[in-house]
Amino acid sequence: MKEVRIGVIGTGFMGKMHANIFSRLPNCRLVGITDKNSREASEVAKKINTRVFKDYEELLLSDEIDAVSICVSDAEHLGPAVAAAKAGKHILLEKPIATIEQEAEIIAKEAAANNVKLAVGHLLRYDSRYRMLKYSIESGELGEITTIYTRRNSPISDGPARYGKHGNLTLHVAVHDIDLVLWMMQKKPIRVHAESVSIANKSLGIEDAIFATIKFEDGSIGCLQYNWALPKSFPTHIDAKMQVVGTKGFGSVDCSDQGVWICSDSEGLIFPDLTHWPEFSGQIAGDLREELSGFVNSILHEEDFAITPNEAVESVKLALAIIESIENETVVNLATK
Numbered sequence: 001m002k003e004v005r006i007g008v009i010g011t012g013f014m015g016k017m018h019a020n021i022f023s024r025l026p027n028c029r030l031v032g033i034t035d036k037n038s039r040e041a042s043e044v045a046k047k048i049n050t051r052v053f054k055d056y057e058e059l060l061l062s063d064e065i066d067a068v069s070i071c072v073s074d075a076e077h078l079g080p081a082v083a084a085a086k087a088g089k090h091i092l093l094e095k096p097i098a099t100i101e102q103e104a105e106i107i108a109k110e111a112a113a114n115n116v117k118l119a120v121g122h123l124l125r126y127d128s129r130y131r132m133l134k135y136s137i138e139s140g141e142l143g144e145i146t147t148i149y150t151r152r153n154s155p156i157s158d159g160p161a162r163y164g165k166h167g168n169l170t171l172h173v174a175v176h177d178i179d180l181v182l183w184m185m186q187k188k189p190i191r192v193h194a195e196s197v198s199i200a201n202k203s204l205g206i207e208d209a210i211f212a213t214i215k216f217e218d219g220s221i222g223c224l225q226y227n228w229a230l231p232k233s234f235p236t237h238i239d240a241k242m243q244v245v246g247t248k249g250f251g252s253v254d255c256s257d258q259g260v261w262i263c264s265d266s267e268g269l270i271f272p273d274l275t276h277w278p279e280f281s282g283q284i285a286g287d288l289r290e291e292l293s294g295f296v297n298s299i300l301h302e303e304d305f306a307i308t309p310n311e312a313v314e315s316v317k318l319a320l321a322i323i324e325s326i327e328n329e330t331v332v333n334l335a336t337k
């Protein structure tokens with residue numbers, strides 16, 4: 001195979017960017033896109049000069065397509081992912097793999113049974129800052145990791161405004177750090193306790209913030225903090241941090257200020273995104289581009305994608321344990337599950 005021929009399913013916030021990137025990546029060709037909202041799909045197709053398929057069933061029937069990128073909302077991954085696996089198409093599936101444990105396992109099982117790649121888009125695995133910290137932990141220079149702390153805060157005008165009552169802070173946002181924590185620690189979580197608050201987003205019936213603690217099998221602990229109710233005027237879309245303490249060292253990632261400050265009378269102070277999907281002259285760069293390129297290379301060169309399907313399933317299981325702890329106001333014991 002000289003190039004990977006790709007179709008994008010769902011062209012909302014993320015799918016538009018996937019389609020844009022695939023239309024320009026080397027060693028790959030964007031064959032077409034589809035969205036339930038056909039007007040939206042036509043507009044995206046016109047901009048990047050590609051074809052619109054009627055629905056994902058029609059797209060998956062095409063012999064011209066080797067792989068699909070699935071960018072539909074979190075709770076709708078099962079249908080297109082299983083259909084793509086059965087059609088023998090390699091799959092890039094936006095995170096989280098699913099919102100229900102059984103669905104996550106079915107998707108992973110179907111991909112394996114049909115011998116197709118399943119790449120779940122936890123894009124922070126392609127963020128150089130987290131990768132550097134991971135290398136440092138792996139090298140042993142920090143010793144045994146005893147604590148890990150993560151933070152991911154964003155303005156109320158982002159997630160809650162975009163997803164409304166369908167937004168889920170743990171499965172949509174926290175799952176990024178849950179995946180990173182499991183990847184950094186490489187230890188089994190045995191106990192979870194979490195608390196949430198809903199005041200600013202109460203009318204939508206969704207949470208503002210969550211604090212979760214995780215106990216690992218060797219006694220080490222994790223603390224995860226999320227909030228998507230920061231004021232609209234907050235200068236960055238994502239105020240994220242990670243800190244690890246080991247028996248021989250300390251490591252920290254700080255993603256809030258990325259080195260560029262723009263301050264104007266009209267917009268106030270802004271820290272623009274330089275990491276995930278900054279756009280320069282119509283081209284999207286950043287870790288999203290790295291992730292999509294990693295997917296293409298994993299097919300062309302039979303390389304491993306950064307996240308295994310099993311890791312994606314495990315991150316959903318831990319996310320669901322956090323939700324269970326909040327809903328039942330209890331400590332969730334994972335060792336007995």
Ligand SMILES: NC(=O)c1ccc[n+]([C@@H]2O[C@H](COP(=O)([O-])OP(=O)(O)OC[C@H]3O[C@@H](n4cnc5c(N)ncnc54)[C@H](O)[C@@H]3O)[C@@H](O)[C@H]2O)c1
Pocket residue numbers: 009010011012013014015034035036037040055056071072073074076080094095096121122123172
């Ligand atoms: N990696 C990240 O940082 C990141 C950021 C945001 C969203 N996401 C993920 O991307 C995925 C999509 O989120 P979004 O923000 O783009 O949502 P969105 O609501 O903006 O877009 C989803 C699109 O899918 C379409 N759709 C739904 N069902 C469909 C179907 N059966 N066939 C074709 N189209 C269908 C909808 O019409 C909509 O246009 C989610 O899994 C989300 O968690 C990832």
